Amino acid sequence: MKEITICLIGFGNVARAFTRLMQHKQEELRQKYHVSMRVTAIATGRHGRAMDDNGIDLEKARKLSEQGEMLNDLSTMKTPADICEFIRLSNADFLLENSPVNYQNGEPSLTHVRCALENSMHAVSANKGPVVHAYHELKGIAERHNRKYLFESAVMDGAPIFSVFREALPGINLLGFEGILNSCTNLLLERMEEGENFEEAVAYAQSIGIAETDPSGDIDGWDAAIKAAAIITVLMDTPFKPQQVKREGIRGLSLTEIQQAKRDGQRWKLVCRASKDSDKITASVAPELVLPQSPLYSVSGTSSFVQFQTDVLPGLGILESHPSPDTTAYGLLADMLNILKSP
Numbered sequence: 585m586k587e588i589t590i591c592l593i594g595f596g597n598v599a600r601a602f603t604r605l606m607q608h609k610q611e612e613l614r615q616k617y618h619v620s621m622r623v624t625a626i627a628t629g630r631h632g633r634a635m636d637d638n639g640i641d642l643e644k645a646r647k648l649s650e651q652g653e654m655l656n657d658l659s660t661m662k663t664p665a666d667i668c669e670f671i672r673l674s675n676a677d678f679l680l681e682n683s684p685v686n687y688q689n690g691e692p693s694l695t696h697v698r699c700a701l702e703n704s705m706h707a708v709s710a711n712k713g714p715v716v717h718a719y720h721e722l723k724g725i726a727e728r729h730n731r732k733y734l735f736e737s738a739v740m741d742g743a744p745i746f747s748v749f750r751e752a753l754p755g756i757n758l759l760g761f762e763g764i765l766n767s768c769t770n771l772l773l774e775r776m777e778e779g780e781n782f783e784e785a786v787a788y789a790q791s792i793g794i795a796e797t798d799p800s801g802d803i804d805g806w807d808a809a810i811k812a813a814a815i816i817t818v819l820m821d822t823p824f825k826p827q828q829v830k831r832e833g834i835r836g837l838s839l840t841e842i843q844q845a846k847r848d849g850q851r852w853k854l855v856c857r858a859s860k861d862s863d864k865i866t867a868s869v870a871p872e873l874v875l876p877q878s879p880l881y882s883v884s885g886t887s888s889f890v891q892f893q894t895d896v897l898p899g900l901g902i903l904e905s906h907p908s909p910d911t912t913a914y915g916l917l918a919d920m921l922n923i924l925k926s927p
Contacts, residue, residue: 585618588924591625591674591705593667593696594682595649597793598710598737599626601913602680603642609917617921625674626655627667629683634658635674667692668699678923680916681709687806687826690717701725701733708919710737710912716813716825732923737915739765739811740888743904747922749819756894758819760859763890764883765811767907768794768802769834769854771886776842777851793909794886804833805854808869812856815890820858822865830868837871845873853880856890 592599606613606621613619622639632654634640640658648655656663664670671679679700683693690713697714700707702725714722715735726733739745749756764770768789775785786803789795801807809829816824834854842852850873858867874880879901883889891901904911 585614585620586924588619588621588678588920589624589674589676590621590678590680591627591671591676591700592623592680592682593627593671593693594684595626595628595631595645595655596682597909598912598916599680599682600646600649601909602682602916603646605910605913605917607642617924619924621920624676625670626658627663627670628655632656633663633670635663635670636660637675667696671696671699671705672703676705678920679705679707679709680920681707681711681714682916683711685711685801685807685810686713687801687810690714694718694722697722697733698725701729701731704729704731706731706920706923707733708916708923709733709735710916711735712738712810712814716810716817719814719817720823732926734919734923735814736919737912739814740890740902740904741907742911742913742915742918743888743902743907744918745815745890745902746818747918748902751922753894753897756896758860758892758894760857760893761815761890762855762857762880764853764880764888765856765890766802766805766808766854767886767888768799768807769805770883770888772803773834773837773842773852773854774885776837776839777846779843781839803835805831805869808854808856809867812858812867812869816858816865816867820860820865824865824867828867830866830870832868832870834871850875851881853883855880859893 625635627633634655681696693711694714697707715738722733772785809831810826812829813824813826845852852871853874855872856869887905889903
């Protein structure tokens, strides 16, 4: 039985869902994968830090976090203020990085991942920032330390995007893609089709945890742009920043336009596109009118969809229906298991 220790950076909805999933699958992990996992360190931005080599009481940690209280009392030792020193001192096998995304430069998540890899820890993250701002650098650090950096949950939650190309599609070249990668705007547009105004739709999305208190990252297309940039950076092997994506959000769409489109048998969708022509890659995020013949037409609610064009498969689509923090948490666990089974 292999004992695996985990350091969590960030303890929001996804990280808490991961700890529940880990505990739920504890016996399965032991029987099928011969591993036992325990969380030995948690660092948060607002609720303190805790470290215990014997394993943190996760039920207490979740309860404290959900009540907005500090985690410090769960620590059996004094924790350093410097986050890199905290990561190093944790001496964990894995860093699971789930701090909020920074579209502009990927920090502080980028520093967290870099620190983990440089201290010979595997790094798994749902954060898109380090992928688009430093993927090739982090991949190089990981290789030098004989460690892995994986991030399946960064795009489409737990749906296999990067791992499909990495594992199941050898010798394939990605030429382009189109899809709906932002679940929040997809839900907003659908609610407005049903008669809600923009403010009512946003309030609903916030009430179910799909939209942030400041939803501009979704509404203005930044989330979709950084996901498109992540796919390009990794699967087209070309560094690409979200600022390079031609971006238009949904603020300019009126309720009248959205409802008229539906009466005409069409739907507005926030569509991501990318294509490669020789060595030039172009990418965009913008509202588009979609006809019923399009696979994007029936993508409803908080679902996401991407269709890839490759040199050998003209059309390969992946649909994720109604994601949640639980599906994102599964992506983190899947990355961990794939790392553990790799040579």
